[in-house]
Amino acid sequence: MSNRIAVLASGRGSDLQSLIDAVAAGSLKADIRLVMSDKPGIMALERAEKAGIKAVCVPRKECANQQEFEEKMVAELRKADVEYVILAGFMRILSPYFVNEFKHKIVNIHPSLLPSFGGAHAHRDVLAYGTKVSGCTIHFVDEGMDHGPIIMQGAVPVLDDDTEDTLGARVLEQEHKLYPQAVQLLIEEKLEIVDERHVKILK
Ligand code: GAR
Numbered sequence: 001m002s003n004r005i006a007v008l009a010s011g012r013g014s015d016l017q018s019l020i021d022a023v024a025a026g027s028l029k030a031d032i033r034l035v036m037s038d039k040p041g042i043m044a045l046e047r048a049e050k051a052g053i054k055a056v057c058v059p060r061k062e063c064a065n066q067q068e069f070e071e072k073m074v075a076e077l078r079k080a081d082v083e084y085v086i087l088a089g090f091m092r093i094l095s096p097y098f099v100n101e102f103k104h105k106i107v108n109i110h111p112s113l114l115p116s117f118g119g120a121h122a123h124r125d126v127l128a129y130g131t132k133v134s135g136c137t138i139h140f141v142d143e144g145m146d147h148g149p150i151i152m153q154g155a156v157p158v159l160d161d162d163t164e165d166t167l168g169a170r171v172l173e174q175e176h177k178l179y180p181q182a183v184q185l186l187i188e189e190k191l192e193i194v195d196e197r198h199v200k201i202l203k
Helices: 014-025 043-050 066-079 096-101 122-129 164-187
Strands: 004-009 031-037 055-057 084-087 106-110 133-140 150-157 191-193 199-201
Touching: 004 014, 004 043, 004 066, 014 031, 014 043, 014 164, 031 043, 031 066, 043 055, 066 096, 084 164, 106 164, 122 133, 122 164, 133 164, 150 164, 150 199, 164 191
Parallel strands: 004 031, 004 084, 031 055, 084 106
Antiparallel strands: 106 133, 133 150, 191 199
């Protein structure tokens, strides 16, 4: 059993913060060894530094191609000796190379109830479609986009006067509650991948 994790982020880092706070509160027994981003100067890196966690940026723009970018990230993850990779608002698609380097060890959180509304504009798409419920999905990462087997979901109502911001904030509350719980189950090895679509939470 290993509790060594890396968190990958591309922006504000509030999901990362929920993990940092849960570690501080003792409800998440993870060792966050590394926070890594694809962009410099983002809030997630600042949050890591403030919490005394190693923060590394591998700028995608400075890499010749996706393979070089991912090889650099894998090298950092190996150096940090992490077992699990937690995507927390990491807005890059990972190739089969990266996914296979950490097979069944990568999890993601997405701000909709998958398989509905995958992609980069979930809240906008939910509001345009007119669904009455939205939420978040935590899933293992496989080679498809927003596709791997689902670990946990949290639902919230969509209100008539919602904007992307108000809906996004309501979904984020769920994210911040559920992600630390899911990561704790992951490091406790209580998530059994039954087949390519099903995850069982062990008692
Ligand atoms: C979160 O809502 C997360 O679910 C979403 O980005 C936001 C990051 O917020 N992730 C995706 O859309 C992944 N496809 P944060 O930077 O404050 O943690």
